[in-house]
Amino acid sequence: xxxxxxxxxxxxxxxxxxxxxxxxxxxxxxxxxxxxxxxxxxxxxxxxxxxxxxxxxxxxxxxxxxxxxxxxxxxxxxxxxxxxxxxxxxxxxxxxxxxxxxxxxxxxxxxxxxxxxxxxxxxxxxxxxxxxxxxxxxxxxxxxxxxxxxxxxxxxxxxxxxxxxxxxxxxxxxxxxxxxxxxxxxxxxxxxxxxxxxxxxxxxxxxxxxxxxxxxxxxxxxxxxxxxxxxxxxxxxxxxxxxxxxxxxxxxxxxxxxxxxxxxxxxxxxxxxxxxxxxxxxxxxxxxxxxxxxxxxxxxxxxxxxxxxxxxxxxxxxxxxxxxxxxxxxxxxxxxxxxxxxxxxxxxxxxxxxxxxxxxxxxxxxxxxxxxxxxxxxxxxxxxxxxxxxxxxxxxxxxxxxxxxxxxxxxxxxxxxxxxxxxxxxxxxxxxxxxxxxxxxxxxxxxxxxxxxxxxxxxxxxxxxxxxxxxxxxxxxxxxxxxxxxxxxxxxxxxxxxxxxxxxxxxxxxxxxxxxxxxxxxxxxxxxxxxxxxxxxxxxxxxxxxxxxxxxxxxxxxxxx
Amino acid sequence: xxxxxxxxxxxxxxxxxxxxxxxxxxxxxxxxxxxxxxxxxxxxxxxxxxxxxxxxxxxxxxxxxxxxxxxxxxxxxxxxxxxxxxxxxxxxxxxxxxxxxxxxxxxxxxxxxxxxxxxxxxxxxxxxxxxxxxxxxxxxxxxxxxxxxxxxxxxxxxxxxxxxxxxxxxxxxxxxxxxxxxxxxxxxxxxxxxxxxxxxxxxxxxxxxxxxxxxxxxxxxxxxxxxxxxxxxxxxxxxxxxxxxxxxxxxxxxxxxxxxxxxxxxxxxxxxxxxxxxxxxxxxxxxxxxxxxxxxxxxxxxxx
Numbered sequence: 037x038x039x040x041x042x043x044x045x046x047x048x049x050x051x052x053x054x055x056x057x058x059x060x061x062x063x064x065x066x067x068x069x070x071x072x073x074x075x076x077x078x079x080x081x082x083x084x085x086x087x088x089x090x091x092x093x094x095x096x097x098x099x100x101x102x103x104x105x106x107x108x109x110x111x112x113x114x115x116x117x118x119x120x121x122x123x124x125x126x127x128x129x130x131x132x133x134x135x136x137x138x139x140x141x142x143x144x145x146x147x148x149x150x151x152x153x154x155x156x157x158x159x160x161x162x163x164x165x166x167x168x169x170x171x172x173x174x175x176x177x178x179x180x181x182x183x184x185x186x187x188x189x190x191x192x193x194x195x196x197x198x199x200x201x202x203x204x205x206x207x208x209x210x211x212x213x214x215x216x217x218x219x220x221x222x223x224x225x226x227x228x229x230x231x232x233x234x235x236x237x238x239x240x241x242x243x244x245x246x247x248x249x250x251x252x253x254x255x256x257x258x259x260x261x262x263x264x265x266x267x268x269x270x271x272x273x274x275x276x277x278x279x280x281x282x283x284x285x286x287x288x289x290x291x292x293x294x295x296x297x298x299x300x301x302x303x304x305x306x307x308x309x310x311x312x313x314x315x316x317x318x319x320x321x322x323x324x325x326x327x328x329x330x331x332x333x334x335x336x337x338x339x340x341x342x343x344x345x346x347x348x349x350x351x352x353x354x355x356x357x358x359x360x361x362x363x364x365x366x367x368x369x370x371x372x373x374x375x376x377x378x379x380x381x382x383x384x385x386x387x388x389x390x391x392x393x394x395x396x397x398x399x400x401x402x403x404x405x406x407x408x409x410x411x412x413x414x415x416x417x418x419x420x421x422x423x424x425x426x427x428x429x430x431x432x433x434x435x436x437x438x439x440x441x442x443x444x445x446x447x448x449x450x451x452x453x454x455x456x457x458x459x460x461x462x463x464x465x466x467x468x469x470x471x472x473x474x475x476x477x478x479x480x481x482x483x484x485x486x487x488x489x490x491x492x493x494x495x496x497x498x499x500x501x502x503x504x505x506x507x508x509x510x511x512x513x514x515x516x517x518x519x520x521x522x523x524x525x526x527x528x529x530x531x532x533x534x535x536x537x538x539x540x541x542x543x544x545x546x547x548x549x550x551x552x553x554x555x556x557x558x559x560x561x562x563x564x565x566x567x568x569x570x571x572x573x574x575x576x577x578x579x580x581x582x583x584x585x586x587x588x589x590x591x592x593x594x595x596x597x
Numbered sequence: 598x599x600x601x602x603x604x605x606x607x608x609x610x611x612x613x614x615x616x617x618x619x620x621x622x623x624x625x626x627x628x629x630x631x632x633x634x635x636x637x638x639x640x641x642x643x644x645x646x647x648x649x650x651x652x653x654x655x656x657x658x659x660x661x662x663x664x665x666x667x668x669x670x671x672x673x674x675x676x677x678x679x680x681x682x683x684x685x686x687x688x689x690x691x692x693x694x695x696x697x698x699x700x701x702x703x704x705x706x707x708x709x710x711x712x713x714x715x716x717x718x719x720x721x722x723x724x725x726x727x728x729x730x731x732x733x734x735x736x737x738x739x740x741x742x743x744x745x746x747x748x749x750x751x752x753x754x755x756x757x758x759x760x761x762x763x764x765x766x767x768x769x770x771x772x773x774x775x776x777x778x779x780x781x782x783x784x785x786x787x788x789x790x791x792x793x794x795x796x797x798x799x800x801x802x803x804x805x806x807x808x809x810x811x812x813x814x815x816x817x818x819x820x821x822x823x824x825x826x827x828x829x830x831x832x833x834x835x836x837x838x839x840x841x842x843x844x845x846x847x848x849x850x851x852x853x854x855x856x857x858x859x860x861x862x863x864x865x866x867x868x869x870x871x872x873x874x875x876x877x878x879x880x881x882x883x884x885x886x887x888x889x890x891x892x893x894x895x896x897x898x899x900x901x
Contacts, residue, residue, distance in 0.1 A: 111626050160623075160779070161769075460747065462608040462646055462711045463732055466688070503605065505646075510607035541688050548734040553646055553709035553744050568604055583742035587808035590746060594753065596801060 042066070044477055048488040049084055056087040106184070112152040112162045112197075117190030122197070124183055125208065127154035129163060130232055131177040132292075132307045134275075146171035149231075150197065154180045154209075163230075165196040172205045180209040193566065225268035227293055229300050234289040236313050237263030237270075238324055239282050241341065262341060263288070263302070264324040271340060274304035280312070283321045287313040297338030297405070298450065333374035333439065335412065336450060337405035342398070342412065345427055346370040348379065349393045349435050370412065371434035376454040378411040380404075386417045393434070397421040408451030408564055438559040438575070443506035446562050447569040456559035457571065458579070459506030464548045468500045469540055470532070498531065500547065504556065504571075511569040513558050519576040524550070555579040606631050606643035608711055610744075610751040614674035614799050616645065618848070620724040621787045622716040623780075634714045634726050637791045638755035639762075639781030642714050647677050647728060648736065648744045651706040654697045666693040667867075670708065670728075673745070673806050674799040678867070679712060679728035692733060709736045709744060721859045723849050742807040749800050749807075756793055838869045838877050839886075846887070846897055854894035 042065040049061045064087075108123045109115060115122060130148035146168035153159045166186075168175055175181065184204040189196045199205070221236040242261035249255065259278040262271050263286070272291070280286055288310050292303040304310065330344050351368035366381040366389075379398075387394050398420060402413045414420060438456040441449070446457050472494030473479065474486035481494045500515040500523075521527060524547070526534065535543045559575035591597050615636045623641065624632040631643045647670060654668035659682075666681040681693040696706060710733035718724050736744075762781055765771050772782050784791075845863050849855045857878070864874035878895065881887040888898045 113630075114626055460608070460610070460646060462644075466686070505607040505609075508607050508609065510605050512605075545688065545692070545734065548732060549736070552711065552732060552734045553648060553736060554740055555743070555747070581743050581746075583739060583746060583807045584809055586743070586746050587804045590749065590753075591804055591808075594800075596804070 044489045049087055052084055053087040061087065110153070112164050112195070115188050115195065117188055117195065119188040122183070122186045122188060124152065124186070125154060125180065126150040126152050126183060127180045128175060128177055131168075131175055132305060133171065134305060144171055145169055146175060148177065165194075166199055167196065168199040170199060170201050170203070172199065172203070174205050174207050175199070176210075179207055182206040182208055221287065223267040224263065224265045224270050227270060227300055227302075229293065229295045231293050232290055233293055233302075234287070235263065235265075235270075235291060235302070236285070236287045236315070236318075237265045238318065238321060239280050239284045239286060240264045240269060240321070240324060240328065242278065242280065242282055262328075264319075264328065266319045266324070269324070269328050270300060270302055272302040272304060276304060276306060276308070278304065278310070280310070285313045285315060285318055287311050295338075298336040299338040299340075299403075331374040332370070332372045332377050332410070333441075333449070333452070335377060335403050335410035337403060337408075337410065339403040342401045342403055344372070344401075344412070345395065345397050345423065346372050346379070346412070347393050347395050347426060347434050349376075351385065351389045351392060353389075367411075369435075371437065371454070373428050373432060373434070373437070373439070375439045375452050376434070376437075377409055377452075378406070379414065380411055381414045381417070381420070383415065383417040386420050387422055395423040395426040397423055405450065409453060409561075410450055441562075443504065443511060444509050446571070447509040447511055447564065449564065451561070451563045451565075453561045455562055455571075456557060456575070457504075457506075457511075457562075458555060458557040459504040459511070461502055461551050461554055461556045462505045462510075463503035464544055464552060465501040465503070466541065466544050468502070468547060469498065469543050470535060471497050471499060473497050498528065500576075502556075504558065509569075511562075511571055513571045513573055515558070515573045515576045516560075519574050523576045523578060551578055555581070603629055603631065608644040608646045609640055609642045610748040611636065611640060611642060611645045611647065612674040612748050612752055612799060612803065613647070613649070613670070613672045613677045614795065615640065615752060615755075616642075616647075616677060616714070616726055616728075617675050619716075619726050621784060622724075623783065632714075632716065633780075634716050635780050635784050635787070636755075637784060637788050638752070638759050638796070639778060639784040640755055641778065641780035641783075644711065644713055644731075645728070646709065646711050646744070648672060648709040648741055648748075649677070649707070651696060651700060651708050652676065654693065654700050656694075656697060666690070666697065668693075668696075670710070672748075673803045677728050678725070679710070679730055681730060685729070686731070689730060689733065707736055707738060707741050708733055709740065710734075719859070719862065721856065721862070723859055723863065725863075742809075745803050745807045749803050752796065752800060756796055759791065759793065838864060838874050839881060841867060841869065842874065842877060842881065843886070843897065846895055850896050854890055854896035857893045857895065860895060 042062045045065055046058050046061045050056060050058065106121050106123050107115070107119050110124070112124070127150065128148065129151050131146055132148050133144055133146050135142055136145050148166060149163050150166050151161045151163045153161045167189075182205075183197070183199060184206065185200065186203050187198045187200065189198050221234045224235060224237060227233060227235065240262040242259060245258050245260045246255045247258055256275070259274040260271070261274075261278070262269050288302070288304065288308060290308045292305065292308075293300050294303050295301070328341075328343050330342055332344070332346065335342065335344075347370060349369045349371055351366050353364055353366050355362055355364045357363070366385055368379055370377060370379045387396075398412060398414060400419055404411050404413055438454050439452070441452065441455045441457050443457050443459045446452070446455065467480070472481040472484070474481055474489050474492045475495055476489045476492065477486065479486050479488055481492055484491060484494065486492045498517040498520050500513075500520045502513040502515065504511050504513050515523070521531065524531060534546065538546060557577045557579060558571050558573040560571055560573040563570045563572070615638060616634070619634045619636040621635040622632065623635055624630055633641045633643050635641045649670045649672035652669045652671045654666055656664055656666050659665050663683050668679050668681075670677040670679060681689055683690070685693075696708075699706060710728070710730040712728035712730040715727045715729055716724065717727070758777055758781060761775065762772070762777050762785060765775050765777060767782060767785060769779055769782060772779060841864060842860060845860055846855050849859065860878065861871055861874055865871050878887070882889060882895075885898055887895050889895055
C-alpha cells in the first residue's frame with residue numbers, strides 16, 4: 037500500500053541510489069508525510085540526501101594493481117575526495133596530540149588544521165583539518181612543510197587531509213612557535229563555526245557523560261556543559277576532567293570549535309588551558325541564566341538545552357507502533373514574534389488540545405530540523421510551563437505573521453516559515469509563466485515529460501521563477517500562481533491571451549520589463565540547504581519608491597544637502 | 598542530478614566609473630571556478646546589474662565568421678562596454694537585434710541589464726573590463742532613477758569601507774576582525790592610493806539625476822539625459838573617437854604615456870576606423886590637447 041503510493045518517488049530515488057531498498061525509501065516518504073505533513077515532492081530532496089549519504093561510492097575501475105600517480109597541487113581546492121598520494125605545501129596552523137585506542141593498542145595521533153598557499157602574502161588561503169597517524173615528529177604548529185603522500189578524506193561534505201605513516205614530511209620553514217589561539221578572548225556570539233579560540237564565560241551547566249564508541253570497544257568519560265557570557269551561551273564537551281562548578285567564571289584558551297549540525301560546540305582537550313578567571317563586573321549566574329531564553333529565529337538544528345517561550349498554534353496526535361507497542365507523539369506548529377516552526381511532544385499534553393493557541397515556556401528542549409525547519413523536541417511534559425499571557429503583545433496574530441528577515445540572514449540562517457524578505461530582482465528565468473505539472477507528483481514537466489514519472493499530460497499551473505540578490509547574497513524565488521497573477525495585475529485568461537499574443541519567451545521578456553532591476557519583497561517560507569537558499573513565495577510585491585524623495589534623503593544623510 | 602553545483606554568484610550594483618576603472622582580476626584554479634573583477638573600492642564582482650542609456654549597439658562579424666553585437670551603455674559616471682554573441686541565449690541575441698534597429702531609428706532606449714563581468718588584457722598589457730549581458734530590458738525612468746540610487750548607496754557603502762580600511766592593519770586577519778572584505782585588501786594592494794573624490798562627484802551627479810535636477814547634473818562631459826524628451830538621443834553619437842582616445846590615455850597612462858599602437862588597436866577594437874583615429878591623434882597633438890614626450894608615446898597635455 038504505502039509503497040504503491042510513492043512508487044514514482046521511490047523509482048526516482050533509486051535512479052540516484054540504485055542500492056537503496058525500495059521499502060525503506062517508501063517508508064521514509066511515508067514518515068515525512070504522516071508525521072510531518074511533508075508531501076513527497078517536498079521531501080524528495082531530503083530523502084535523496086539521506087540515501088545518497090548511505091551509499092558507498094563505487095570503486096573506480098583500476099583497483100589497487102594500477103600504480104598510483106602522485107598528485108601534486110598548489111591549493112587544497114584542487115583536491116577531490118578520492119585523491120590518494122597527494123603532494124602539497126602547507127602551513128601548519130595548529131598541532132595537537134591525542135591518545136587513541138587503535139585495534140586495542142594505545143597510540144598517539146596528532147590532529148589540527150593546516151592552510152594552503154603558505155608563501156603568498158595576503159593570498160587567498162583555505163584551511164582544512166588534518167589527522168596525522170604517524171605521528172610525525174617534525175610536524176609543528178607554525179611551520180611550513182611539504183607533505184608527500186597524504187590522502188584526502190571526505191566526510192559529510194567536509195574535506196580533510198590524512199597524513200599516513202608512510203607520508204613524508206619535509207620541513208621547508210621551521211615553525212615560529214606562534215600560539216594559534218590568540219589570547220584575546222572573544223564574545224560567545226562571535227564564536228566561529230570552526231577553529232581554535234579563547235573565551236571567558238561562566239559555567240551554566242556541567243554534568244558527566246559518556247560517549248560510547250561506535251565499534252563497541254568501550255566508552256570514554258567526558259563532561260558536557262554550557263558556558264555563558266552576556267552575548268550568549270555555548271555548549272561544551274570536555275574530553276579531560278572538568279571539575280569547575282556551576283557558576284564559576286573560567287577562561288578557556290585553545291578550545292576547539294566543532295559544529296554538530298548547525299550548532300557550534302566547544303571541545304576541550306589536552307592542549308586546552310582552563311583557569312579560573314576573576315572579573316567582578318562579569319554578569320552573575322542568575323542574570324546569565326535568564327539570557328538563555330532563545331527565540332524561534334535563533335533555533336538551530338542540533339541545539340540542546342533550549343529554553344524558549346512560544347505559542348502553540350496547532351497540535352495533532354499521532355500514534356505509531358514500536359516493537360508491537362502503541363506509542364504516540366504530539367506534533368504541531370509553534371510561533372513567536374520572530375518566526376514559526378514545529379514542535380514535537382513525546383508525552384501527554386499539560387493542556388487541553390482544544391484550547392489552542394496556548395503560550396508555554398519550554399525548558400531544556402532539543403532541536404532537530406526537518407527540511408531545515410527547526411522542530412523543538414520535548415521529551416516530557418515537565419519541560420512545559422503554561423503561561424497565562426505571552427510576554428509579547430497578546431493581540432498579535434502569530435499564525436499569519438510574516439517576520440522581516442534580511443536576505444543576508446535568510447541565506448545564512450535556518451529554513452523559516454512565515455518570513456518576508458526583500459532585495460533586487462536580478463533574473464526572471466525563462467521557465468516562468470504557464471507550466472504543466474505532473475498529475476502524479478506535481479513536478480514541473482519538460483516537453484510533456486516528468487523527470488520522475490515519464491510522459492504525462494499534466495495539469496496547468498502558473499509560477500514565476502526569479503532570482504533576488506541583496507548585499508552580496510543571492511536566493512532563488514518561486515512565486516506561486518495567486519501571487520504571480522496579483523503582481524502582474526492579470527487574471528488567468530488575461531495572462532493566457534498575453535502569452536498567445538507574444539509567445540512564451542515574449543511573456544518572460546514582458547515580465548522582465550516589469551520588474552528586472554527593481555526592489556521587490558516576497559513572503560512565504562524559505563528552504564536553505566547546500567544548494568543555496570530558496571524562497572517559496574505566496575506573497576510578492578514590487579516596491580514603489582519616490583526616487584526624488586529618496587535622493588533628497590540620501591543627500592541629507594551624506595551631508596550634501 | 599548535478600552534485601556539488603557551483604553556487605550562483607550574486608549580482609552587485611556598480612556604476613560605470615567604478616567598473617570601468619577596475620584592472621584587477623581573480624579566478625580560482627579549478628576549471629569551473631568563477632572569475633571576478635575587483636574594483637578600486639574592493640567590490641569583487643562576477644555579475645553586476647548595470648543600467649543606463651543604450652548609447653551604441655552594432656552588429657559586427659568577428660574574424661571567425663560569427664556575429665557579435667557590441668555596444669555601450671552610459672550611466673552618469675561613464676560607459677560600460679558590452680557584447681552579445683552566439684554564446685548568449687537566443688532571447689538576448691534577439692533583443693540585441695531589435696535594439697540595434699530601434700537605436701538606428703533614433704529611439705532612445707534606457708536599459709537595465711544583469712550581466713556577467715569580463716576582464717581581458719591586450720597583448721600590450723592594457724587591461725579592460727566589459728560586460729556580457731544575460732538578461733536585459735527597457736526600463737522607465739522611475740525604475741532607472743531608483744536603480745541609480747541603489748547603486749549610489751552600494752557605492753557609498755564601499756567608499757565607507759574603503760575609508761575605514763585606512764585605519765586597519767593590512768592583513769587578512771585584521772580585515773576579518775573589523776568586518777572588511779578580503780577583496781578590499783586585494784584592491785588596496787593592487788591599486789595603491791585611490792582618490793575618492795571622483796567617486797564623490799559621481800555620486801553627487803547621480804543624485805541630481807535621480808532627483809530630476811538634470812541641469813545640475815549636466816556638466817560637460819559626460820552628457821546624460823533621461824529619455825523624457827525628444828532630444829534624448831543626442832548622446833547616441835556623442836563621444837567620438839577623440840573622446841575615446843582621451844579616455845583611453847587617461848586610463849592607460851602609467852606616467853610615461855601610452856604607445857601609438859596600443860591606442861589604435863584599442864580604438865579599432867571599439868569600432869573606430871583606424872585611419873580616422875590616427876588623424877585624430879595628429880589633430881590633438883596639433884591643438885595641444887595631447888603631447889608626445891617621446892616618439893610614439895602619447896599623454897594628456899597638462900592643462901594650463
